[in-house]
Amino acid sequence: xxxxxxxxxxxxxxxxxxxxxxxxxxxxxxxxxxxxxxxxxxxxxxxxxxxxxxxxxxxxxxxxxxxxxxxxxxxxxxxxxxxxxxxxxxxxxxxxxxxxxxxxxxxxxxxxxxxxxxxxxxxxxxxxxxxxxxxxxxxxxxxxxxxxxxxxxxxxxxxxxxxxxxxxxxxxxxxxxxxxxxxxxxxxxxxxxxxxxxxxxxxxxxxxxxxxxxxxxxxxxxxxxxxxxxxxxxxxxxxxxxxxxxxxxxxxxxxxxxxxxxxxxxxxxxxxxxxxxxxxxxxxxxxxxxxxxxxxxxxxxxxxxxxxxxxxxxxxxxxxxxxxxxxxxxxxxxxxxxxxxxxxxxxxxxxxxxxxxxxxxxxxxxxxxxxxxxxxxxxxxxxxxxxxxxxxxxxxxxxxxxxxxxxxxxxxxxxxxxxxxxxxxxxxxxxxxxxxxxxxxxxxxxxxxxxxxxxxxxxxxxxxxxxxxxxxxxxxxxxxxxxxxxxxxxxx
Numbered sequence: 001x002x003x004x005x006x007x008x009x010x011x012x013x014x015x016x017x018x019x020x021x022x023x024x025x026x027x028x029x030x031x032x033x034x035x036x037x038x039x040x041x042x043x044x045x046x047x048x049x050x051x052x053x054x055x056x057x058x059x060x061x062x063x064x065x066x067x068x069x070x071x072x073x074x075x076x077x078x079x080x081x082x083x084x085x086x087x088x089x090x091x092x093x094x095x096x097x098x099x100x101x102x103x104x105x106x107x108x109x110x111x112x113x114x115x116x117x118x119x120x121x122x123x124x125x126x127x128x129x130x131x132x133x134x135x136x137x138x139x140x141x142x143x144x145x146x147x148x149x150x151x152x153x154x155x156x157x158x159x160x161x162x163x164x165x166x167x168x169x170x171x172x173x174x175x176x177x178x179x180x181x182x183x184x185x186x187x188x189x190x191x192x193x194x195x196x197x198x199x200x201x202x203x204x205x206x207x208x209x210x211x212x213x214x215x216x217x218x219x220x221x222x223x224x225x226x227x228x229x230x231x232x233x234x235x236x237x238x239x240x241x242x243x244x245x246x247x248x249x250x251x252x253x254x255x256x257x258x259x260x261x262x263x264x265x266x267x268x269x270x271x272x273x274x275x276x277x278x279x280x281x282x283x284x285x286x287x288x289x290x291x292x293x294x295x296x297x298x299x300x301x302x303x304x305x306x307x308x309x310x311x312x313x314x315x316x317x318x319x320x321x322x323x324x325x326x327x328x329x330x331x332x333x334x335x336x337x338x339x340x341x342x343x344x345x346x347x348x349x350x351x352x353x354x355x356x357x358x359x360x361x362x363x364x365x366x367x368x369x370x371x372x373x374x375x376x377x378x379x380x381x382x383x384x385x386x387x388x389x390x391x392x393x394x395x396x397x398x399x400x401x402x403x404x405x406x407x408x409x410x411x412x413x414x415x416x417x418x419x420x421x422x423x424x425x426x427x428x429x430x431x432x433x434x435x436x437x438x439x440x441x442x443x444x445x446x447x448x449x450x451x452x453x454x455x456x457x458x459x460x461x462x463x464x465x466x467x468x469x470x471x472x473x474x475x476x477x478x479x480x481x482x483x484x485x486x487x488x489x490x491x492x
Contacts, residue, residue: 151179154225155232157442158372161222172221173208174201177253180228186249189242192301200299207258207291214383215259220252222379226364227252233435236356239347247313248357251320252364254292259284262390264327265402282325289318316354323358324365329423332362336430345434356434363431369416369424369450370443376450384412413458420451 147167153159154176165172178201181187187197208217227248230236240248260267264283267275278286293314296302302310323332336359339345339352347353368379391405404415425447432440 147175151176154179154183155229157229157439158375159225160375161218161225162375162378165218165221170217171205173205173217173224173253174198176221177201177204177224177249180224180249181246184242184245184249186242186246190246190302191304193304196299196301200295200301201253203295203299204253204257204292207295208256209259209261212259212261213385213389214379215256215261215386219379220254220256222368223255223361223364224249224252226367227361229439230360230364230435233437233439235347235435236360239353240357241353243313244353244357247316247320248360250292251317251357251361254295254317255288255321255324255361255365256284257288257291257295259288261386262393263402266390266394269399282322282328285322285325286318289321292317292321319354320358320361323362326366326423329362329427332359333427333430336434340430340433359431359434363427366424366427367443369420370428370447371450372446373450373453376446377453380412380416380454384415387415411458411461413454413461416454417451417458420447420454425451 147164150159150164150167161172161176164176168175178197181192181197186192187194204220205217208215208220210216231240231245231248264275264280266272267283268280272283274287275283277283296314302313305313335355339355345352345356347356368376368383370376371379387402387405388407388410389405391401391407393399394401394405404410428440428443428447432444
């Protein structure tokens with residue numbers, strides 16, 4: 001495993017390196033930038049992609065986002081030891097990486113990396129032929145037929161995001177989200193620049209870590225597709241505004257942006273700088289939100305909107321993403337149940353609509369057990385693989401192994417059965433009360449079948465293990481009637 005040093009805490013007498021302040025997604029917390037010899041907060045906040053917070057009661061602190069580990073190692077920034085846990089110095093990029101042998105690149109693979117649709121578009125332009133579909137260049141020519149056929153059924157709960165990702169050559173998040181924006185007419189309604197939107201979606205997809213078995217761009221695309229299914233439910237479709245739709249899709253696409261592949265307790269117990277930055281509260285969700293805002297500002301996607309509206313949308317986006325914090329699951333579920341018991345949800349009320357969007361995103365985020373078995377099983381194996389990777393790292397560096405991440409005492413079946421029983425089922429029971437539709441019945445049916453499938457698999461595995469253990473404990477015995485007599489002796 002490749003290891004590098006973790007981000008240090010910058011001492012007060014050291015100026016902030018320029019490369020830190022100029023990188024995409026940097027955050028500035030400052031009360032007196034002169035402490036670092038850095039630019040004034042107002043000047044810094046004008047940089048594209050920066051988020052600046054001024055505070056008079058805090059020591060100035062400039063912190064880059066998670067990607068700084070590799071940037072500083074490249075430019076020779078001298079790291080300073082922080083904390084006592086060796087994992088602080090492990091590069092997150094290598095957490096789930098697999099060594100790959102170098103191999104020649106085939107001509108077919110090279111062709112797939114090129115955008116034939118854009119080439120065709122430019123060729124038609126130079127020949128004076130009008131484009132039949134101005135949005136056609138979004139999908140590469142290799143996959144446009146099959147991928148477009150799949151997008152026609154994007155509202156189907158059986159939508160296979162793994163197949164769609166293959167058909168789009170790993171660009172499922174970009175193509176799916178762009179299609180949904182176009183389907184809802186959000187591009188025209190908000191007068192979004194097509195080039196800026198495309199760039200923004202590409203940056204989102206690139207900022208998901210493909211090394212993560214589970215928390216990657218395909219998961220984000222899957223959650224976005226599920227969110228679309230919920231937005232199509234009658235109660236929501238009849239009441240949601242265009243702004244609600246825009247924020248719902250944006251939140252789904254960015255809800256796990258730049259996820260490091262480890263959970264919040266891990267960041268806290270290793271004294272990770274993100275845990276310190278967000279005071280051990282919704283650490284990952286705050287990071288996803290701020291990363292998304294950084295990309296929004298860098299792409300200038302919403303720069304044409306009034307400042308007040310833009311800032312309000314950023315805050316609402318954060319409220320949606322923060323709702324995905326699994327540690328606050330019971331709080332949201334209790335409030336949801338209370339609203340339903342009292343029958344007081346009124347979707348003409350903006351606050352109630354926003355709360356339902358939060359619940360919809362929470363459902364979309366953990367809906368894998370409610371998918372058909374073929375899809376659900378793949379997601380279960382991927383998330384368990386990511387858990388076990390974390391456990392392996394914890395054991396290697398003599399940290400307390402998170403029970404859920406211990407491959408020596410856990411199995412995919414055990415984890416999934418518990419997750420379904422204590423997290424997924426209670427949430428979707430309440431969602432079904434709110435939206436009693438065919439989709440809700442389908443999800444609950446899949447959930448029941450999948451839980452039964454894992455239980456049967458667990459029983460078979462335990463029976464097999466018991467049989468093997470018994471065979472190992474019991475010495476081999478021979479039939480007393482088949483004793484071997486000494487040579488020359490006579491049988492009785």
